[in-house]
Amino acid sequence: MKSIDSYLRTRFMPHIWCPGCGHGTVLNGLIRSVDAVGLNKNELVMVSGIGCSARIAGYLDFHTLHTLHGRALAFATGVKMSRPDLTILVPMGDGDALAIGGNHFIHAARRNIDITVIVLNNRIYGMTGGQFSPTSGCGIQATTAPYSSIDQPFDAVQLASAAGATFVARTTTYHVNELEQLLTRAIRHHGFSVVEVLSQCPTHFGRRNGHQETVEMLRHFKEGTAKVGSRQLAEQVDLIPRGVFVDEERPEYCDQYAEVIQRAQAARAGGAGGEEPQ
Amino acid sequence: MARTAIKDIVINQEWCKRCGICSTFCPKDVFETDAEGTVTVAHPEACIACELCERMCPDLAIHLEYEPPAEAPA
Numbered sequence A: 001m002k003s004i005d006s007y008l009r010t011r012f013m014p015h016i017w018c019p020g021c022g023h024g025t026v027l028n029g030l031i032r033s034v035d036a037v038g039l040n041k042n043e044l045v046m047v048s049g050i051g052c053s054a055r056i057a058g059y060l061d062f063h064t065l066h067t068l069h070g071r072a073l074a075f076a077t078g079v080k081m082s083r084p085d086l087t088i089l090v091p092m093g094d095g096d097a098l099a100i101g102g103n104h105f106i107h108a109a110r111r112n113i114d115i116t117v118i119v120l121n122n123r124i125y126g127m128t129g130g131q132f133s134p135t136s137g138c139g140i141q142a143t144t145a146p147y148s149s150i151d152q153p154f155d156a157v158q159l160a161s162a163a164g165a166t167f168v169a170r171t172t173t174y175h176v177n178e179l180e181q182l183l184t185r186a187i188r189h190h191g192f193s194v195v196e197v198l199s200q201c202p203t204h205f206g207r208r209n210g211h212q213e214t215v216e217m218l219r220h221f222k223e224g225t226a227k228v229g230s231r232q233l234a235e236q237v238d239l240i241p242r243g244v245f246v247d248e249e250r251p252e253y254c255d256q257y258a259e260v261i262q263r264a265q266a267a268r269a270g271g272a273g274g275e276e277p278q
Numbered sequence B: 001m002a003r004t005a006i007k008d009i010v011i012n013q014e015w016c017k018r019c020g021i022c023s024t025f026c027p028k029d030v031f032e033t034d035a036e037g038t039v040t041v042a043h044p045e046a047c048i049a050c051e052l053c054e055r056m057c058p059d060l061a062i063h064l065e066y067e068p069p070a071e072a073p074a
Ligand SMILES: Cc1ncc(C[n+]2csc(CCOP(=O)(O)OP(=O)(O)O)c2C)c(N)n1
Pocket: A050, A051, A052, A053, A054, A069, A092, A093, A094, A095, A096, A097, A100, A120, A122, A124, A125, A126, A127, A128, A133, A201
């Protein structure tokens, strides 16, 4: 592969994330998958919102937009609609994607617009100091839940699948080979792709929830998950499934919009393609 | 095919944040950690080039350097 540094804005390294933050491992895997797909840096646009996860965009030497908390998919949709030839990557935190940005998330999935979303799920608001998020789940300690949280969690995979995403997968920052493979498939997929990556926030999630060391959080990803379709998963139903959950073809939004433009132009020209709207 | 030979395992100490991920998960105990948490390459000869350290490092601070491939016999 090309050198990792050739994809980075090395002048901003070392990065800002805490020691052991999983978001750096996602950056690592993402660079490898971009290299595997063989895309030129000028064909890539990364659009992010706000959060520790969103800062990935600052370190990558692609076209990058660092936008508003929860609104990355709105900006990304605009970029893709105006330049459908570009490949769009959107890294999002669990808060960014599923709390403030939840509506953008489900509606982008419903349209099946060709964008690759990476949900860096650390089950906490890292950047703002450890508030619980829509994926924290019950019994989690957070600054906003000092006596533990009582909210049921969203399952990002089920949510994306039900909303209409045509490629949906999950992995963790422990499973680094799988991370590269799934991101590669997601980028190649023509349609709305979501890869949820369970990522560790040792600073605000780990310390409060019984993991003093980063490596314990990674062991937890190793031991608490199993491949979809595996015997292990069938036998231990409390494990979190990893792998590909949805991989299907459906008309893509920009392709359909190109047809709308053709119909409109044909109608204007008085051709047989359609009727002038009243 | 012969296994790819590792020439060197380079740790960029300027970027490393001493999280201990590489030294914990290396299957061959190639790394050593001192009292301050600084990780060094102690047993490069044991490395099996699994790339785990390089891929797991959150700080992109480890790089495996490979020997150039041997000339194919004519
Ligand atoms: C409109 C708006 N509301 C709230 C915030 C404050 N804020 C910044 S990041 C963040 C949440 C970060 O959590 P997450 O998206 O899960 O990402 P992480 O930092 O954990 O990677 C919040 C609430 C903001 N920047 N803008």
